[in-house]
Amino acid sequence: MTSPDVLVIGAGPGGYVAAIRAAQLGKSVTVVEKGEIGGVCLNVGCIPSKAIITASALVSRMRQADRYGISVTGVAVDMAKLVAWKDSVVKRLTGGIGTLFGKHTIRVVAGTARFTGPGKVAVKTAAGEEAFSPGATIVATGSRPVEIPGFSFDGERILSSTDALALSAVPKRLLVIGGGYIGLELGIALHGLGSEVTVVELTDSILPGTDPELSAVVHRTLKKKKVRVLLGAKALGWKETPGGLSVEVETKKGREEIACDKVLLTVGRRPNSEGLGLDLAGLPVGPGGFIAIDAHCRTGAEGVFAIGDVAGQPMLAHKASREGIIAAEVIAGRPSARDWAAIPAVIFTDPEIASVGLTEAEAAAKGIETVTGKFPFGANGRALTLDAGEGFAKVVAEKGSGVVLGVHLVGPEAAELVSEGALAVEMGATLEDLALTIHPHPTLPETIMEAAEAALGHAIHIYTGK
Amino acid sequence: MDSFDLVVIGAGPGGYVAALRAAQLGMSVACVEKEKMLGGTCLRVGCIPSKALLESSEHFETARDGLKEHGVKVAGVTLDLPAMMKRKDRVVRTLTTGIDGLFRKNKVARVEGTARIAGPGSVVVTTAKGEETIAGKHVLIATGSRPAGLPGVAIDGDRIGTSTEALSFSDVPARLVVIGAGYIGLELGSVWRRLGSKVTVLEYLDRILPGMDAELAAEAMKVLGKQGLSFTLSARVTGARLDGAEVVVEIEGKDPVRADRVLVAVGRSPSTEGLGLDAVSIATDGRGRIEVDEHFQTSAPGFFAIGDVIRGPMLAHKAEEEAIACVEWLATGYGHVNYDAIPGVCYTDPEAAAVGKTEEELVAAGTPFRKGRFPFLANGRARTLGRTEGFVKVLAHEKTDRILGIHILGPRAGEMIAEAVAALEFGATAEDLARTCHAHPTLPEALKEAALAVAGRALHV
Ligand SMILES: Cc1cc2nc3c(=O)[nH]c(=O)nc-3n(C[C@H](O)[C@H](O)[C@H](O)COP(=O)(O)OP(=O)(O)OC[C@H]3O[C@@H](n4cnc5c(N)ncnc54)[C@H](O)[C@@H]3O)c2cc1C
Ligand SMILES: Cc1cc2nc3c(=O)[nH]c(=O)nc-3n(C[C@H](O)[C@H](O)[C@H](O)COP(=O)(O)OP(=O)(O)OC[C@H]3O[C@@H](n4cnc5c(N)ncnc54)[C@H](O)[C@@H]3O)c2cc1C
Numbered sequence: 019m020t021s022p023d024v025l026v027i028g029a030g031p032g033g034y035v036a037a038i039r040a041a042q043l044g045k046s047v048t049v050v051e052k053g054e055i056g057g058v059c060l061n062v063g064c065i066p067s068k069a070i071i072t073a074s075a076l077v078s079r080m081r082q083a084d085r086y087g088i089s090v091t092g093v094a095v096d097m098a099k100l101v102a103w104k105d106s107v108v109k110r111l112t113g114g115i116g117t118l119f120g121k122h123t124i125r126v127v128a129g130t131a132r133f134t135g136p137g138k139v140a141v142k143t144a145a146g147e148e149a150f151s152p153g154a155t156i157v158a159t160g161s162r163p164v165e166i167p168g169f170s171f172d173g174e175r176i177l178s179s180t181d182a183l184a185l186s187a188v189p190k191r192l193l194v195i196g197g198g199y200i201g202l203e204l205g206i207a208l209h210g211l212g213s214e215v216t217v218v219e220l221t222d223s224i225l226p227g228t229d230p231e232l233s234a235v236v237h238r239t240l241k242k243k244k245v246r247v248l249l250g251a252k253a254l255g256w257k258e259t260p261g262g263l264s265v266e267v268e269t270k271k272g273r274e275e276i277a278c279d280k281v282l283l284t285v286g287r288r289p290n291s292e293g294l295g296l297d298l299a300g301l302p303v304g305p306g307g308f309i310a311i312d313a314h315c316r317t318g319a320e321g322v323f324a325i326g327d328v329a330g331q332p333m334l335a336h337k338a339s340r341e342g343i344i345a346a347e348v349i350a351g352r353p354s355a356r357d358w359a360a361i362p363a364v365i366f367t368d369p370e371i372a373s374v375g376l377t378e379a380e381a382a383a384k385g386i387e388t389v390t391g392k393f394p395f396g397a398n399g400r401a402l403t404l405d406a407g408e409g410f411a412k413v414v415a416e417k418g419s420g421v422v423l424g425v426h427l428v429g430p431e432a433a434e435l436v437s438e439g440a441l442a443v444e445m446g447a448t449l450e451d452l453a454l455t456i457h458p459h460p461t462l463p464e465t466i467m468e469a470a471e472a473a474l475g476h477a478i479h480i481y482t483g484k
Numbered sequence: 485m486d487s488f489d490l491v492v493i494g495a496g497p498g499g500y501v502a503a504l505r506a507a508q509l510g511m512s513v514a515c516v517e518k519e520k521m522l523g524g525t526c527l528r529v530g531c532i533p534s535k536a537l538l539e540s541s542e543h544f545e546t547a548r549d550g551l552k553e554h555g556v557k558v559a560g561v562t563l564d565l566p567a568m569m570k571r572k573d574r575v576v577r578t579l580t581t582g583i584d585g586l587f588r589k590n591k592v593a594r595v596e597g598t599a600r601i602a603g604p605g606s607v608v609v610t611t612a613k614g615e616e617t618i619a620g621k622h623v624l625i626a627t628g629s630r631p632a633g634l635p636g637v638a639i640d641g642d643r644i645g646t647s648t649e650a651l652s653f654s655d656v657p658a659r660l661v662v663i664g665a666g667y668i669g670l671e672l673g674s675v676w677r678r679l680g681s682k683v684t685v686l687e688y689l690d691r692i693l694p695g696m697d698a699e700l701a702a703e704a705m706k707v708l709g710k711q712g713l714s715f716t717l718s719a720r721v722t723g724a725r726l727d728g729a730e731v732v733v734e735i736e737g738k739d740p741v742r743a744d745r746v747l748v749a750v751g752r753s754p755s756t757e758g759l760g761l762d763a764v765s766i767a768t769d770g771r772g773r774i775e776v777d778e779h780f781q782t783s784a785p786g787f788f789a790i791g792d793v794i795r796g797p798m799l800a801h802k803a804e805e806e807a808i809a810c811v812e813w814l815a816t817g818y819g820h821v822n823y824d825a826i827p828g829v830c831y832t833d834p835e836a837a838a839v840g841k842t843e844e845e846l847v848a849a850g851t852p853f854r855k856g857r858f859p860f861l862a863n864g865r866a867r868t869l870g871r872t873e874g875f876v877k878v879l880a881h882e883k884t885d886r887i888l889g890i891h892i893l894g895p896r897a898g899e900m901i902a903e904a905v906a907a908l909e910f911g912a913t914a915e916d917l918a919r920t921c922h923a924h925p926t927l928p929e930a931l932k933e934a935a936l937a938v939a940g941r942a943l944h945v
Pocket of ligand 2: 458459460493494495496497498499516517518519523524525526527529530531532534597598599600626627628629647668755758759790791792793798799800801802803829
């Protein structure tokens with residue numbers, strides 16, 4: 019029986035960050051991982067998807083190079099090379115985590131963990147089984163893609179996001195089921211690499227849950243790219259045909275057979291809470307399979323913490339990491355809690371979407387009166403020098419006090435710009451604070467400043483009336 | 485004679501922003517600009533055209549050398565310089581005509597001509613049609629700056645030119661010598677290097693990017709050097725002369741350098757010649773800059789000055805901020821610029837961006853501080869972009885943890901610095917920055933990690 023101070027189950031961005039933070043605070047730490055260090059995020063999520071998006075954006079740019087006064091001929095994709103580069107990026111980052119584990123003397127056990135009783139964990143490894151009775155246990159087992167009736171992942175025709183990230187050739191025709199961020203990011207990337215793409219989405223809008231004003235801009239560019247988007251449409255089943263696959267889709271106008279070569283199924287993710295022996299640990303599993311936690315990431319069972327995708331929405335890497343830090347600090351006796359004002363969300367579509375804090379609708383639902391300012395990238399000098407004038411920045415503030423409640427962007431580099439908004443919301447800044455902060459010229463975040471000015475009624479580079 | 489609440493001389497980012505903001509505040513405003521295009525140095529021959537060329541030339545270099553690794557193949561890549569210049573001109577035109585539109589909507593009277601101060605509240609404008617006198621309750625001088633010269637170097641606007649010429653070369657010079665390793669020299673040097681020139685940068689000091697943090701500048705020099713810019717430091721240029729089709733640049737104590745073109749980028753001087761400052765006794769300092777108080781009042785009652793023509797960093801956003809502060813003070817009695825939080829950006833690749841104090845300044849002032857540093861090599865987003873050069877450095881007060889300066893060398897540093905400015909402006913501590921949730925995978929996570937590193941607890945190094 020081994021008894022580290024802290025046992026972490028799962029080495030994704032939740033688990034590995036918790037392990038490092040606990041080690042920084044002087045705890046002895048063991049991490050159990052059944053797959054690869056880095057979890058979904060580093061191996062089959064955020065990182066490889068963004069690498070492929072980078073390559074795809076390069077291809078698109080080369081196809082339009084004449085815009086910049088460059089003539090480029092014979093643009094082609096070498097998928098094997100692209101995948102090798104993507105893999106090298108993943109390997110460098112996961113290798114980096116391994117090195118950090120070594121420096122912090124964190125023990126890594128390759129195997130599958132399950133609870134065998136309150137405060138007791140057994141790990142099945144290649145060599146057999148090892149029993150642990152740790153001081154505290156952090157469950158960071160993450161999530162996995164879900165399937166729908168009629169569609170089961172086979173890695174060949176019906177692909178998960180993981181399969182799509184490992185494609186060795188660009189499919190000629192791709193049908194994406196599920197128009198959430200994962201489906202659209204990968205769909206747009208593969209479109210850039212040469213696929214003909216159709217998106218089938220059950221609800222009435224792409225990117226459900228996103229401010230419709232933002233998703234509308236992405237929807238427009240999808241149309242421009244000739245990506246077909248079917249909204250309010252349900253995929254019923256599929257069959258093989260001589261030329262590939264045929265997917266039956268129920269649309270508002272009736273049933274339709276859509277021909278394609280591969281189906282990418284991205285309809286959501288489910289927490290990995292089964293098979294963990296949670297009942298033996300005395301841990302009830304909540305609605306949707308999530309483990310319920312309190313403000314300190316504590317579960318209902320003594321000494322057991324849960325973080326990341328398995329502990330609830332939003333299923334985002336930085337939320338997992340933040341909870342990892344909190345759990346580790348709480349275990350070390352530090353005052354730490356999930357009391358953030360805002361968690362940003364970023365979507366690497368074309369153009370990107372990024373959002374932090376409340377939208378107007380969310381504020382209204384809370385009974386807060388708001389003022390909003392908007393500024394288009396089309397009136398921003400930097401955006402024009404980048405040939406990226408699509409989209410806008412929007413700042414939402416409380417009426418009267420002017421306290422910034424949310425910052426929402428759709429446009430070039432939106433993901434890199436939103437952190438300023440997160441800081442503003444986190445620090446309780448007002449519109450005037452953002453407006454009076456000197457933003458360098460010419461840069462994209464000038465749009466945030468001008469949106470704040472617009473909310474105050476006096477943006478400089480657009481006319482807002484008197 | 486037309487008479488206005490405010491007459492603005494110059495329609496650069498200082499002047500046009502002042503005119504627009506004054507109109508918003510209900511003043512009647514005229515803006516005199518001698519050039520056909522509004523927008524000043526920045527929009528016509530500064531920030532905007534330089535960034536347009538930087539972007540195009542970066543794509544050219546990527547097309548030539550930066551694709552293979554990412555699995556993208558191309559058969560042929562050729563430069564169409566006239567088309568590249570046309571795109572630049574189009575971007576400039578879109579933005580400058582945008583200012584025309586804003587002037588119309590805000591009812592700012594635009595006067596095309598050269599202004600001269602005639603007396604208290606009186607400005608004479610020489611237009612195509614003759615002279616015209618306009619009266620202003622307040623007169624705001626925003627005449628900006630022009631490239632400074634160098635003794636012994638005769639700028640002929642062709643082989644030996646300034647940034648203005650280097651934004652419009654008709655061909656790619658085989659050898660380009662850049663005199664001055666400030667941001668303008670490095671940006672335009674980078675443009676022509678990417679397009680095929682062999683570029684030599686001569687700098688009088690023993691370092692590049694004077695004024696920026698020394699550690700950052702040293703790293704930038706290493707990276708830019710690897711890209712092929714060649715640097716000669718501690719080089720005092722004593723002259724440049726034409727020798728047939730070549731230019732010979734003489735350096736004190738060193739061998740002369742031969743080039744096809746020379747770009748003189750040794751700074752900028754305030755533009756006040758012919759402006760009639762003497763007519764109302766407006767005082768200037770030893771460097772020819774108009775002296776102002778904290779409300780931008782000159783020594784002559786009713787006359788104000790902002791932007792490159794007064795003290796402080798010669799930057800567009802500094803001019804804009806002064807414009808707003810000056811005009812708001814006139815209208816409301818309030819208006820203030822925080823000179824401790826003016827960011828600077830150099831748009832090389834990687835970009836260099838900074839706000840607040842440098843390490844040297846803190847050491848010199850004896851301020852106790854702690855330093856957190858985080859390399860982009862360890863940032864996931866940088867890896868996925870294949871752009872991992874550089875680092876973020878956060879300097880915070882040793883006792884209070886208040887952020888004193890942030891210095892970034894890296895991809896999109898110019899976009900990232902806005903958050904740093906906000907942090908400084910809000911009086912944030914390094915811990916505030918570290919505890920703000922940063923989205924993954926994004927570049928500003930490096931800023932968060934550097935803030936964590938201030939307390940010795942970065943996660944990813
Ligand atoms: C294609 C794609 C793109 C994404 N892009 C983004 C993005 O851009 N930004 C963002 O914020 N989020 C993104 N996400 C979501 C992000 O990947 C997750 O939110 C994040 O990985 C959750 O971290 P985690 O630590 O909770 O779990 P995970 O990363 O899922 O890690 C859990 C780990 O636990 C291990 N494990 C599970 N059960 C056991 C067991 N019993 N014993 C031992 N080990 C076990 C698993 O093998 C896994 O390695 C993306 C996801 C996908 C699929
Ligand atoms: C190549 C280059 C790149 C640059 N890049 C950047 C950058 O990336 N970021 C940044 O912040 N700054 C940059 N700058 C600096 C920036 O352009 C200046 O700081 C800014 O333009 C100053 O604004 P201003 O309004 O004070 O003066 P200016 O922009 O110089 O405008 C003054 C205007 O006044 C007019 N004028 C002068 N005298 C008279 C007269 N007597 N009558 C009528 N009109 C008159 C001039 O024609 C001019 O249009 C760059 C400069 C150059 C040269």
